[in-house]
Amino acid sequence: MGDAARFYRLGFVQFIDAKLYDYRLLLTLPKKADDRIVILDIDEKSLKEEGRWPWGRNKMAVMMDELFDHYGVAVVGFDVVFAEKDNSSGLNVLQDLGRSQFKGVAQFQSVLAQIKPHLEYDKLFAEKIKNRNVVLGYYFSNSERGHDKSRSGVLPEPVFPAGTFKGRPISFMQWDSYGANLPELQSSAALAGHFNPVVDFDGVVRRIPMIVEYDGAYYESLSLAVVRAALGMPKLLPGYAAGKDKNYGGLEWLTLQSAQGDLRIPVDAEVSALVPYRGARGTFRYISATDVLHERIPKADLQNRIVLVGTSAPGLMDMRSTPVGEVYPGVEVHANMISGMLDQDLKQNPPYVLGANVLMLLLVGVILALLLPLLSPVYGTLLSAGLLAFEVLVNGYLWEYGNIALPLAGGLIMVFALFALNMTYGYFTTERTKRQITSLFGQYVPSEVVDEMSKNPEQxxxxxxxxxxxxxxxxxxxxxxxxxxxxxxxxxxxxxxxxxxxxxxxxxxxxxxxxxxxxxxxxxxxxxxxxxxxxxxxxxxxxxxxxxxxxxxxxxxxxxxxxxxxxxxxxxxxxxxxxxxxxxxxxxxxxxxxxxxxxxxxxxxxxxxxxxxxxxxxxxxxxxxxxxxxxxxxxxxxxxxxxxxxxxxxxxxVEPAVLEEIRLFQQMLRLYRKQEWDKAELQLFNLSRLSPQTKLYEVYSERVAYYRNNPPGENWDGVFVFKTK
Known part of the structure; x- marks a missing residue:
C-alpha cells in the first residue's frame, strides 16, 4: 500500500486508499487467536506485585528458567530493550567499600568474592539466555538535525552484509541511530531483531519493515527473527523481481529455507510487509508476567509456545494506533506478524502492484472517456456503476484469493471524477440545449414537452x-x-x-x-x-x-x-x-x-x-x-x-340512448343515399322527436324535401358539395 499514492503525489488519494485498506481488513478479520503465540504481559498486575519497571535482571533470569525449564516454551522474544547496565544489586557500592574502607579486611573481601557472581545481574541474565531460543529486541532512530547520532548497546550481526544489494533498485528504510542491548546480552542471545514499525502518514501502523539498512548493512525485524528462531535458524534468502538483467531486479520477497518447508514473505518497495491483523486488541492470549514468575499458570498453556515479552501497561507507553484499534499494544502487532508468516497469510504489495494499478486505471479511464460522451445519463450512470463494481470485485477477489492488496482509491476516484465531469458537461450542454429549445418552442408547446425535448434533442x-x-x-x-x-x-x-x-x-x-x-x-x-x-x-x-x-x-x-x-x-x-x-x-x-x-x-x-x-x-x-x-x-x-x-x-x-340515436341516424343515411325519401323523412321525424334541438336533423329534412322535388339522378353518389369555405 502507498505505491499508488507515491505515483499520484496526491495526499487525499493516499488517505482514501489507507482507509479503504482498513475497511477491507476489518471486513475479513479472522477474529480468532493463534494458540502457538502467547504474550507475556508486563501489565499493571505485574508492576503492582513485582515493582516498577525495569525489573532487576536477576528477576528476568528467574523468568528465563521458569519459561524454558518449567514451562518448556519454544521461543522467547523480547519487545523491550536492555540498553543500560543493571546496578540494582548494590554490587558497585560493595566494590567501592572494598576499595576504600574495607580494603584490608580479608573477611569482607572473601565474602564479596563469594557473593559477586550472584550480584552481577546482567551477567546472570546473559547466562540464562545463552544457548536458549531467546530473541532480543532493539530499535533504530534518526538523529535530529544538528545533534550527534545516538547509539547505545551493540547491534547483532546483520542478516545481509554491506554490499549485498548494491546496484539494485531497492528502497530500504534507513536510520542513523539505534538503541540496542548490552554487549554481554547480545552475544548470549540466539538472535535479535528491531521492533520498528512503519507509521503511515495518519499515524497508523499497517506495515513492518522486514529488512532495514543501517550503515550499509541490513538487519531483520523482531518478528522475522522470532520466526527464524522457531524454525531452527533457517537461511534467509532474497527473492528478486524478474527483469532483463537478473542481477539488478528489485526485492519482492524473502524466503526462509527450513526443514519444515520454505516460507515466503512478500515485501513491498520498501521491503516492508503488511501486518495480517487477526482481530481487535486481546485476540492473542495475554498472560501476566507475575503469574509465570510464581508458576500460577498450567504448564500446558505455555508448552512449546512462542512467547513474546512486552507490555500493555499504559504508563510504559508501548501503544500503537492500528486499523483494528486506536490503542493497540505494540507487542501484539509483532504477534500478528509472526502468525501471518507462519501461516503464509501475508497480503502481497509487491513493487509491480503499482504498474498493475496504473494499467487498471488506464483501462477504466479509456473506457469511460470513449463511451460516456456517447451514452445517455442513465446508461452513463449504469456504465460507471458497473466499472465501479468491476474494480471493487476485482480488488476483493485479489484480496481474498490472491492475497494481493491492490490500491483501490485511485480507480474509484477516477471513475467518480470522469462521471462527474461528464454529467457536469452534460448538464450544462442540456441546459444550453433546453434554453435554445425553450426560446424556439416555449411559445408553442407546454413546458413538460420542452423538458422532454431538452432530454432528447436528437428527436x-x-x-x-x-x-x-x-x-x-x-x-x-x-x-x-x-x-x-x-x-x-x-x-x-x-x-x-x-x-x-x-x-x-x-x-x-x-x-x-x-x-x-x-x-x-x-x-x-x-x-x-x-x-x-x-x-x-x-x-x-x-x-x-x-x-x-x-x-x-x-x-x-x-x-x-x-x-x-x-x-x-x-x-x-x-x-x-x-x-x-x-x-x-x-x-x-x-x-x-x-x-x-x-x-x-x-x-x-x-x-x-x-x-x-x-x-x-x-x-x-x-x-x-x-x-x-x-x-x-x-x-x-x-x-x-x-x-x-x-x-x-x-x-x-356515451349513454345508451345516444348510441341508439346514432344507430337510427345511420339507418337514415342509408335510406337517404338510396334516394328513399319517404322512409328517410319518417326516420328523421322520429329522430327529431328524440332530440328536437339537433340541427343535423333539420339539415337533412330540408335536403330530403329538396331532393324529392329535384331528384339528383340515378348516378348520384350521396355527396354534398360545399361551394364556400
Missing part, C-alpha cells in the same frame, strides 16, 4: 420534414357580430378570457400551438416531438375545448358579454413541418392538403350544428371514441369527397 429538428400529424382549427361563430357590439378594450379582454383556457387545453394534451389568427386557434400534434397517438390527443382536446367553453358561459353572462360558441375542425394526414417563411421572417409551422382540410372542416361545423368535426383518417386512427357520421362532402378546392364525423365521447362514456 427535435427545425428542418422541414414530412410527417403524419393531426391538425386542429377552432373559430368563434359569429365573431364579426360579437366584435361590433363591444368596445375594443372589452373585446380584447373577451378574447383573452376564452383563448387562454382553450390554449391550456391544447397544452394539457401535448399539442403545439401554431398561431392565433384573430379569434381562431391553429394547433397540431406529432411535432416537434413525435407522438404516436397524435390523433387521439387532438380529439380529446377538441371535446374538452367545448366543455371548457360551456363552463365559461356563466361568467361571460355576468359580465354582460355575449355567449361564445366555437367550431372545431380536426384532420389527420401527411404534412410538411418545420421552419418556413422568408429571409425576413420564419416560423415553425405545418403545410399541406391535410391542413387545408382541417380548416375546411372547422368552417362547416356550423352547417351541421356540430361542435367538433373530424375527417375519416382521424376517425379511423381513434377507435377509442364513439363517432356519428355526419355526411359525405366535397369541400371547396377538393375534387375527392370525404366522409366527416362528429366525436361524441370515449367508448363506455
Amino acid at each position: 427535435v429538428s427545425m428542418e422541414g420534414e414530412s410527417r403524419e400529424m393531426t391538425i386542429l382549427f377552432t373559430d368563434v361563430r359569429g365573431f364579426t357580430t360579437i366584435s361590433e357590439g363591444l368596445e375594443p378594450r372589452e373585446l380584447s379582454q373577451l378574447m383573452n378570457e376564452f383563448l387562454t383556457p382553450l390554449s391550456r387545453v391544447v397544452y394539457s394534451h401535448r399539442g403545439t400551438i401554431d398561431k392565433y389568427m384573430g379569434d381562431c386557434i391553429m394547433a397540431f400534434w406529432g411535432a416537434p416531438l413525435p407522438d404516436v397517438r397524435h390523433a387521439y390527443h387532438a380529439v380529446l382536446a377538441g371535446l374538452e375545448m367545448q366543455r371548457k367553453l360551456l363552463d365559461l358561459q356563466p361568467s361571460f353572462r355576468e359580465r354582460g358579454w355575449p355567449e361564445i360558441r366555437i367550431g372545431v375542425g380536426i384532420n389527420t394526414g401527411r404534412v410538411s413541418v418545420g421552419n418556413m417563411g422568408s429571409e425576413v421572417r420564419v416560423a415553425y409551422t405545418v403545410m399541406g392538403d391535410a391542413v387545408n382540410l382541417a380548416s375546411r372542416l372547422e368552417g362547416i361545423t356550423k352547417q351541421y350544428g356540430a361542435g367538433v368535426v373530424v375527417g375519416e383518417v382521424t376517425k379511423e386512427a381513434t377507435p377509442e371514441f364513439v363517432f356519428r357520421e355526419l355526411d359525405l362532402v366535397r369541400v371547396k378546392g377538393k375534387d375527392k369527397p370525404v366522409a366527416i364525423f362528429e366525436p361524441l365521447g370515449l367508448s363506455g362514456e
Whole structure:
C-alpha cells in the first residue's frame, strides 16, 4: 500500500486508499487467536506485585528458567530493550567499600568474592539466555538535525552484509541511530531483531519493515527473527523481481529455507510487509508476567509456545494506533506478524502492484472517456456503476484469493471524477440545449414537452420534414357580430378570457400551438416531438375545448358579454413541418392538403350544428371514441369527397340512448343515399322527436324535401358539395 499514492503525489488519494485498506481488513478479520503465540504481559498486575519497571535482571533470569525449564516454551522474544547496565544489586557500592574502607579486611573481601557472581545481574541474565531460543529486541532512530547520532548497546550481526544489494533498485528504510542491548546480552542471545514499525502518514501502523539498512548493512525485524528462531535458524534468502538483467531486479520477497518447508514473505518497495491483523486488541492470549514468575499458570498453556515479552501497561507507553484499534499494544502487532508468516497469510504489495494499478486505471479511464460522451445519463450512470463494481470485485477477489492488496482509491476516484465531469458537461450542454429549445418552442408547446425535448434533442429538428400529424382549427361563430357590439378594450379582454383556457387545453394534451389568427386557434400534434397517438390527443382536446367553453358561459353572462360558441375542425394526414417563411421572417409551422382540410372542416361545423368535426383518417386512427357520421362532402378546392364525423365521447362514456340515436341516424343515411325519401323523412321525424334541438336533423329534412322535388339522378353518389369555405 502507498505505491499508488507515491505515483499520484496526491495526499487525499493516499488517505482514501489507507482507509479503504482498513475497511477491507476489518471486513475479513479472522477474529480468532493463534494458540502457538502467547504474550507475556508486563501489565499493571505485574508492576503492582513485582515493582516498577525495569525489573532487576536477576528477576528476568528467574523468568528465563521458569519459561524454558518449567514451562518448556519454544521461543522467547523480547519487545523491550536492555540498553543500560543493571546496578540494582548494590554490587558497585560493595566494590567501592572494598576499595576504600574495607580494603584490608580479608573477611569482607572473601565474602564479596563469594557473593559477586550472584550480584552481577546482567551477567546472570546473559547466562540464562545463552544457548536458549531467546530473541532480543532493539530499535533504530534518526538523529535530529544538528545533534550527534545516538547509539547505545551493540547491534547483532546483520542478516545481509554491506554490499549485498548494491546496484539494485531497492528502497530500504534507513536510520542513523539505534538503541540496542548490552554487549554481554547480545552475544548470549540466539538472535535479535528491531521492533520498528512503519507509521503511515495518519499515524497508523499497517506495515513492518522486514529488512532495514543501517550503515550499509541490513538487519531483520523482531518478528522475522522470532520466526527464524522457531524454525531452527533457517537461511534467509532474497527473492528478486524478474527483469532483463537478473542481477539488478528489485526485492519482492524473502524466503526462509527450513526443514519444515520454505516460507515466503512478500515485501513491498520498501521491503516492508503488511501486518495480517487477526482481530481487535486481546485476540492473542495475554498472560501476566507475575503469574509465570510464581508458576500460577498450567504448564500446558505455555508448552512449546512462542512467547513474546512486552507490555500493555499504559504508563510504559508501548501503544500503537492500528486499523483494528486506536490503542493497540505494540507487542501484539509483532504477534500478528509472526502468525501471518507462519501461516503464509501475508497480503502481497509487491513493487509491480503499482504498474498493475496504473494499467487498471488506464483501462477504466479509456473506457469511460470513449463511451460516456456517447451514452445517455442513465446508461452513463449504469456504465460507471458497473466499472465501479468491476474494480471493487476485482480488488476483493485479489484480496481474498490472491492475497494481493491492490490500491483501490485511485480507480474509484477516477471513475467518480470522469462521471462527474461528464454529467457536469452534460448538464450544462442540456441546459444550453433546453434554453435554445425553450426560446424556439416555449411559445408553442407546454413546458413538460420542452423538458422532454431538452432530454432528447436528437428527436427535435427545425428542418422541414414530412410527417403524419393531426391538425386542429377552432373559430368563434359569429365573431364579426360579437366584435361590433363591444368596445375594443372589452373585446380584447373577451378574447383573452376564452383563448387562454382553450390554449391550456391544447397544452394539457401535448399539442403545439401554431398561431392565433384573430379569434381562431391553429394547433397540431406529432411535432416537434413525435407522438404516436397524435390523433387521439387532438380529439380529446377538441371535446374538452367545448366543455371548457360551456363552463365559461356563466361568467361571460355576468359580465354582460355575449355567449361564445366555437367550431372545431380536426384532420389527420401527411404534412410538411418545420421552419418556413422568408429571409425576413420564419416560423415553425405545418403545410399541406391535410391542413387545408382541417380548416375546411372547422368552417362547416356550423352547417351541421356540430361542435367538433373530424375527417375519416382521424376517425379511423381513434377507435377509442364513439363517432356519428355526419355526411359525405366535397369541400371547396377538393375534387375527392370525404366522409366527416362528429366525436361524441370515449367508448363506455356515451349513454345508451345516444348510441341508439346514432344507430337510427345511420339507418337514415342509408335510406337517404338510396334516394328513399319517404322512409328517410319518417326516420328523421322520429329522430327529431328524440332530440328536437339537433340541427343535423333539420339539415337533412330540408335536403330530403329538396331532393324529392329535384331528384339528383340515378348516378348520384350521396355527396354534398360545399361551394364556400
